[in-house]
Structure formats: structure tokens, C-alpha cells
Amino acid sequence: MVRKKIKGTLLFDGITPATLHSEAAAAAEILRRGGLVAFPTETVYGLGGDALNAQAVAKIFRAKGRPQDNPLIVHIYEAEQMRELAAEIPAAAWLLAEHFWPGPLTLVLPKQPHVPPETTGGLDSVAIRLPAHPTALALLRAAALPVAGPSANTSGRPSPTTADHVLEDLAGRIEAVLDGGPCPVGVESTVLDLRGGIPRILRPGGITPEQISQVLQRECELAHWVQSSPAAPPSPGLKYTHYAPRAPLYLLRGEPERQLAKLQQLQQEWQQQGKRVGLLVSAESAAALQGTDIISLGSRRRPAEIAARLFAALREFDARQVDVILAEGYSTDGVGLALMNRLEKAAGHRVIEVG
Numbered sequence: 272m273v274r275k276k277i278k279g280t281l282l283f284d285g286i287t288p289a290t291l292h293s294e295a296a297a298a299a300e301i302l303r304r305g306g307l308v309a310f311p312t313e314t315v316y317g318l319g320g321d322a323l324n325a326q327a328v329a330k331i332f333r334a335k336g337r338p339q340d341n342p343l344i345v346h347i348y349e350a351e352q353m354r355e356l357a358a359e360i361p362a363a364a365w366l367l368a369e370h371f372w373p374g375p376l377t378l379v380l381p382k383q384p385h386v387p388p389e390t391t392g393g394l395d396s397v398a399i400r401l402p403a404h405p406t407a408l409a410l411l412r413a414a415a416l417p418v419a420g421p422s423a424n425t426s427g428r429p430s431p432t433t434a435d436h437v438l439e440d441l442a443g444r445i446e447a448v449l450d451g452g453p454c455p456v457g458v459e460s461t462v463l464d465l466r467g468g469i470p471r472i473l474r475p476g477g478i479t480p481e482q483i484s485q486v487l488q489r490e491c492e493l494a495h496w497v498q499s500s501p502a503a504p505p506s507p508g509l510k511y512t513h514y515a516p517r518a519p520l521y522l523l524r525g526e527p528e529r530q531l532a533k534l535q536q537l538q539q540e541w542q543q544q545g546k547r548v549g550l551l552v553s554a555e556s557a558a559a560l561q562g563t564d565i566i567s568l569g570s571r572r573r574p575a576e577i578a579a580r581l582f583a584a585l586r587e588f589d590a591r592q593v594d595v596i597l598a599e600g601y602s603t604d605g606v607g608l609a610l611m612n613r614l615e616k617a618a619g620h621r622v623i624e625v626g
């Protein structure tokens with residue numbers, strides 16, 4: 272067990288199964304006093320605060336620089352705690368909880384009156400998730416509180432998948448970080464709205480639409496919203512830019528061979544203009560490319576691996592101070608849907624179709 276302070280933030284490092292419970296208890300005490308503790312989950316690191324304490328929640332928004340109307344996901348350690356947070360719980364919620372919790376699925380339900388508006392961004396609904404990470408579960412159990420936990424990054428930056436990423440953004444702004452190593456899923460949870468007739472995916476994530484449809488024995492829909500729309504977005508998160516590295520990122524879309532040709536062409540053109548070009552590609556493309564700033568995310572045949580490494584790679588290009596990033600696009604099957612959603616957000620409107 273190692274505890275050190277980095278710019279005033281306490282880092283719980285080197286946690287082992289033997290020390291997990293005492294470390295979690297110490298961190299839980301910080302939460303119970305209204306402080307903020309970043310913790311690992313299977314998706315990304317979360318920034319935890321007591322979800323029923325409006326002041327603790329206000330601190331989360333301040334530390335992240337998050338817009339006030341973007342609601343937080345509330346983390347629980349057993350499905351029964353849904354009753355404490357949600358005013359109505361349809362059978363579909365229990366069924367999905369049974370299949371996918373602990374895991375990367377967030378359910379949006381009508382909120383109980385005592386859940387503060389600060390937590391829900393003023394909405395009358397609450398987003399709930401039970402994470403699958405031993406450190407997160409030990410913390411939540413020891414705190415015995417529902418814990419609000421958005422991604423533990425500065426708003427707009429790539430989400431953190433290691434304790435170092437959290438410290439990069441938030442050291443000195445929060446009380447503590449629990450280091451649980453790199454996050455295995457690496458993209459955030461699927462956010463599913465269960466309030467209407469048809470289950471609606473507000474954000475694609477670690478659990479795929481196919482998996483949800485199979486359990487519910489019905490289709491679910493994907494929420495669509497564009498910036499120019501006069502209507503309010505179905506989820507406030509849809510209207511904010513996200514996951515942006517410092518350099519502009521261009522995303523390619525189309526057949527892999529055509530993408531490769533375009534990657535080579537643009538790399539050459541931009542290098543001739545004196546730019547340092549970062550290439551964010553599959554292992555297959557990396558093998559055919561030349562240059563120093565190539566990050567291979569893994570084989571195109573294993574999109575889950577690519578998703579798990581994406582955010583760390585974006586931060587790595589920030590550290591290398593590249594001038595521009597060119598990213599390969601992938602199929603939207605399975606977890607590819609979440610992967611492409613994050614890449615599209617990181618790209619803003621800079622998408623290049625190669626047919």
C-alpha cells in the first residue's frame with residue numbers, strides 16, 4: 272500500500288486484493304464527508320461524489336469544468352438501490368440489470384424527488400449504473416452511498432483510462448484518486464432511456480444494441496440529434512463536444528484499402544507542408560505505413576481492443592504535440608458503434624469519406 276500526494280491530491284497506489292478493503296474504506300470516508308474521489312471502473316475512471324449531496328455534486332462540476340445542465344450517472348453496488356433513486360422501475364430495467372450488471376450499461380429512469388436537480392442537470396430523470404470493477408465496487412460498498420461519477424477528465428478532453436490521465440487533468444482539484452490500473456473496456460457505458468415505449472440508446476457504449484435487443488426481445492432505437500436541430504437533445508451530453516485531442520483530428524470512413532491509400536496521400540501532403548502528422552490506425556494499416564508518429568490500436572478484427580486503447584492514444588498524441596491526427600475508421604458492428612461514435616466526436620465535423 273502506497274499513498275502519496277500529487278499537488279495536494281491523495282493517490283492510493285499499489286492496491287492489492289489484501290489492501291483493497293482498507294484502502295476503499297479510507298477513500299469512502301472522503302466521499303462521506305462530501306469530498307471527491309476518482310475511481311477506476313471497467314469503462315473509464317469516474318469522478319465520484321455523494322450523489323445526494325448537492326454541494327459535493329457542485330464540486331464535481333467545478334473540478335471538471337462541466338456544463339451545469341449535463342447530468343451525472345449515479346453509481347450503485349447492488350441493483351436494489353435503484354429503488355432509492357428511481358420513482359418507477361419497469362420490468363425491462365430489472366431484466367437488463369440481471370443480464371448486464373455489473374457492467375457498462377446505464378439506465379435512465381424517472382427520478383425520486385430527493386435526488387437533487389444538481390445531479391440530474393435539472394431533469395426529472397436519473398441515470399443509474401452498477402460498474403464491474405472490484406475497486407469501484409469496494410468503494411461504493413464502503414461508502415454505502417449512491418455515488419455520482421462522470422468521467423474523471425476535464426470536460427471536452429479524452430476520457431481517462433489510467434490514474435495518470437486523471438492526475439494529468441485533475442491533480443490539485445480533487446481530494447483523491449484510487450489507482451486500479453488501465454480500464455479494460457476503455458469506452459463509456461451505453462446510456463439507455465427506458466421511460467418511453469421503445470427503449471432508446473442515448474449514447475452507444477460497452478453493451479451493444481444487439482445485446483440489449485436480444486434480452487428485451489424487441490428492437491431498440493438510436494437517439495439521433497444534430498447541432499442545428501431546434502428541438503432539445505434527448506440527452507444533454509449530445510450537444511457538447513467531447514474527447515477532443517489538442518490537434519485537429521480527421522476521421523476517414525470507407526473501405527480499408529481506400530482508407531489506406533488516402534492515409535498515405537494525406538500523410539505525404541501534410542508532411543510536405545511541414546506538419547507533424549499522427550496516424551491513429553489498425554495493426555493491419557500500421558504494417559503498411561511508414562513514419563514515426565503511428566499508433567497502432569490493434570487488429571481491425573478485434574474492435575474491443577481498439578476501443579480500449581483509443582483514449583490513451585489520443586492523449587499520447589497530445590504529449591507528442593503532433594499538428595494534426597489522421598484516424599482510420601471502422602465498421603459500426605457490435606462495439607464498433609461506440610468506437611466510431613467516440614472517433615466522430617473527437618473529429619468534430621472533420622470526416623473524410625473515401626467510398
Ligand code: AMP
Nearest residue numbers: 342343379396397398421422506507508
Ligand atoms: P459521463 O458522465 O461523461 O459518462 O456522461 C454521462 C452521459 O449520460 C452524458 O452524455 C449525459 O448527458 C448522459 N445522462 C446522464 N443522465 C441523464 C439523464 N437523466 N437523461 C439523459 N441523459 C443522461
Ligand code: MG
Nearest residue numbers: 421422423430
Ligand atoms: Mg465524459
